Amino acid sequence: MNWFKTFFWMIVLTVILVLIGSLFGRGGLIVGFGIALVSNGIAYFFGDRMALAAARARPVGPEEAPGLHRLADRLAEVYRVPKPRVYVSPDPSPNAFATGRSPRHASICVNQGLLRILDEEELYGVLAHEFAHVRNRDILISTVVAVLAGAITFLANVASWGMMWGGGGMGGRNSRDSGGWGLLLLAILGPIAALLIQLAISRSREYQADRTGATVSRDPLALARALAKLDRTTRALPSPTAQPAFAHLYLVNPLSGRSMGSLFSTHPPIPERIRRLEEMARRS
Secondary structure (H helix, E strand, O other), X not given: OHHHHHHHHHHXXXXXXXXXXXXXXXXXXXXXXXXXXXXXXXXXXXXXXXHHHHOOOEEOOOOOOHHHHHHHXXXXXXXXXXXXXXXXXXXXXXXXXXXXXXXXXXXXXXXXXXXXXXXXXXXXXXXXXXXXXXXXXXXHHHHHXXXXXXXXXXXXXXXXXXXXXXXXXXXXXXXXXXXXXXXXXXXXXXXHHHHHHHHHHHHHHHHHHHHHHHHHHOOHHHHHHHHHHHHHHHHHOOXXXXXXXXXXXXXXXXXXXXXXXXHHOOOOOHHHHHHHHHHHHHHO
């Protein structure tokens, strides 16, 4: 099912990129299509590396992070998936994410801030959540959307530069014709469209990963406690390194301290996630 979703969103984002290019004329149409093809290829084969590079993450071995690897080994056996590569980001804001194009090419990254504030049970709950993304193959669609959404935002910025430098300002002739107004709408709506697509992908998958991770770990309250800690800390200390295009990959919104509010958050409300986990604990 996730292969279908990935293919669907790749088509949707490709169409958006081609439409963006068409606003610059026939040559722009070809350029937009070319950017879409290149972005899809990059997203599939190199999107995980881009996400890890944006987080400034580095791989850590069992000798450097024995506790982290011990939990990862345990979860790989429980989920029956290959053990992902383990990365640590120097980011002081507590968070984690999984990325890759398949369970055999998966990576899990945890921030230094996460390791500082969680106990072992809470960390296990967080890793169980991220392993759920790996097993459910959420990681491919999330990585593809991240790269293509970034391409859309980039072209929207190009359009805004074109409006400023290409036609004598808002009152000029070029800004009054259909092409000028098309560029203006693109500059405004392009990033919003990219954000809404990220939102549509992220919210449902986070609820599902919470449920799967809590079931596998057999401790919904541990993940609930971890989410509460992350919510408090990330509001006071939003990530200095996380990029908006990759924000939906994280366990909680890494930019929550500087976001526009829950309406346009790529993540579901943490109080609701905690409520669902507590309800799971009561039923178990």
